[in-house]
Amino acid sequence: MTDTYEVVVVGGGAAGLSAALVLGRARRRTLVVDAGEPRNAPAAHMQGFLSRDGMAPAEFLAVGREEIARYGVELVRDLAVGATRDDAGGFTVTLAGGRTVRARQLVVATGLKDELPPVPGVAERFGRDVLHCPYCHGWEVRDQAFGVLATTPMSVHQALMVTQWSKEVSLFLHQVEETELTDDDLRRLAAAGVRVVPGEVTGLRIEDDRLTGVRLADGTVHDREALFVAPRPVPRNDLFLGLGAELTETPFGAYPVIDERGLTTVPGLWAAGNASGFAEQVVNAASRGYRAGAAINGELLFADLDAAVRA
Numbered sequence: 231m232t233d234t235y236e237v238v239v240v241g242g243g244a245a246g247l248s249a250a251l252v253l254g255r256a257r258r259r260t261l262v263v264d265a266g267e268p269r270n271a272p273a274a275h276m277q278g279f280l281s282r283d284g285m286a287p288a289e290f291l292a293v294g295r296e297e298i299a300r301y302g303v304e305l306v307r308d309l310a311v312g313a314t315r316d317d318a319g320g321f322t323v324t325l326a327g328g329r330t331v332r333a334r335q336l337v338v339a340t341g342l343k344d345e346l347p348p349v350p351g352v353a354e355r356f357g358r359d360v361l362h363c364p365y366c367h368g369w370e371v372r373d374q375a376f377g378v379l380a381t382t383p384m385s386v387h388q389a390l391m392v393t394q395w396s397k398e399v400s401l402f403l404h405q406v407e408e409t410e411l412t413d414d415d416l417r418r419l420a421a422a423g424v425r426v427v428p429g430e431v432t433g434l435r436i437e438d439d440r441l442t443g444v445r446l447a448d449g450t451v452h453d454r455e456a457l458f459v460a461p462r463p464v465p466r467n468d469l470f471l472g473l474g475a476e477l478t479e480t481p482f483g484a485y486p487v488i489d490e491r492g493l494t495t496v497p498g499l500w501a502a503g504n505a506s507g508f509a510e511q512v513v514n515a516a517s518r519g520y521r522a523g524a525a526i527n528g529e530l531l532f533a534d535l536d537a538a539v540r541a
Contacts, residue, residue: 234332235261237526238323240310240469241339243268244512245503245519247294249337252523254301258530261331262298263323265309269341269504270512272357277366279513290512310340313469319498321473334498335526338469339519341504342483344461347381347404351434352459359441360434360457364388365511367456368395374455377444378424379431380406381460384481386415388460393422400425400452402444427452463508473499482508492522500526 237253239246242264253260270276270287277283282290295305309326313336316322321336344362346353352360361367376399378389389401401424408428411419419426427446435443435451443451465483476495477484485508486494486501493500500522503515510518 233261233329235259235304236333236530237261237335237337238263238321238331238333239337239339240313240323241337241341241503241505242266242291242295242305243339243341243503243515244290244294245341245505245510245515245522246337246339247291247298248516248519249339249500249502249523249526250298250303250305250519251294251301252520253527254298254303256523256527257301258527260298260303261333262303262305263310263325263331264305264307265340266307267341267343269344270357273366274357275370276512277369278511279516282512287512310469313473315473315496315498321498334530335500336469336498337492337500337502337519337522337526338505339502339515340466340469341515342466342508343464345464346461347379347459349379349404349431349433351436352379352457355434355436355441355457356459359455360459362459362461363511364392364395364458368392371456372396374398375453376400377402377452377454377457379444379457379459380404381462382406383410383412383415385460386411386419388458389424390418390422392458393424396456397423399423400427400444400454402431402446402452403428404431463504465508466505470494470499470501470505475499480508490521491525492518493525498529 236258237260239262250262312324372395376396378401429446433445445451463482470486476487502518502522504510
């Protein structure tokens with residue numbers, strides 16, 4: 231059987247729940263499909279969200295699910311594995327559990343996946359003392375001895391940024407050659423007091439369940455208390471590809487072309503949160519979801535009014 235909704239939201243994170251909250255309050259029959267794979271699951275707390283600063287991500291999502299349920303929004307724990315458009319311009323979404331659902335409008339808020347560099351210990355410590363975003367975690371590790379693990383020459387930017395939170399910063403070049411850094415890079419690093427350390431990183435030193443050092447291939451260990459890395463963002467864009475949405479290539483993956491509301495080049499198909507771009511923090515993702523939800527309600531309202539006029 232295929233259940234029909236006005237809107238199906240694929241993704242149960244901040245963006246998807248925010249869109250669903252707006253739509254539920256607008257009295258739209260809405261379904262959220264939640265695969266249960268939030269990007270910020272490794273983090274103990276989320277920061278920078280006014281009134282929610284320091285809240286655990288799992289608690290934030292639990293509160294969001296309770297809120298959408300008040301307005302009749304349904305939520306199913308499942309994975310959307312495909313979507314097609316029908317002749318009427320709606321969408322049929324296939325779930326991994328075998329169910330199919332139909333919607334007049336489709337919001338994709340599936341986010342992205344962080345692909346970490348394959349250095350032993352990095353994945354195990356990610357979200358604890360191996361970090362990626364200074365705005366998310368910088369305050370909590372302020373004034374500690376920082377390391378920055380270079381993955382590309384662009385890691386210079388990350389090393390410079392984290393000096394706002396600590397003046398004891400080392401940039402471990404890892405597999406980046408010093409010759410790949412520009413003269414401007416080197417001048418800025420010197421001005422910021424960042425020490426540039428050549429050599430491949432082969433592991434971390436962990437003592438009493440704390441990061442205490444970064445180990446190089448030559449056997450030397452540099453004392454560090456926090457390590458910043460730049461994961462490779464891998465957008466979950468399969469639904470956009472399957473529906474023929476136009477994507478734009480960026481240094482951080484391919485993302486759908488959208489207007490200021492989140493509408494893609496496919497009518498009725500919307501993107502929100504990290505599905506629309508790699509740099510959306512939780513507060514930004516929630517804003518994107520809200521904007522998409524309000525725009526969708528307007529689209530549906532005026533489509534129905536125009537159909538009534540024609541009739």
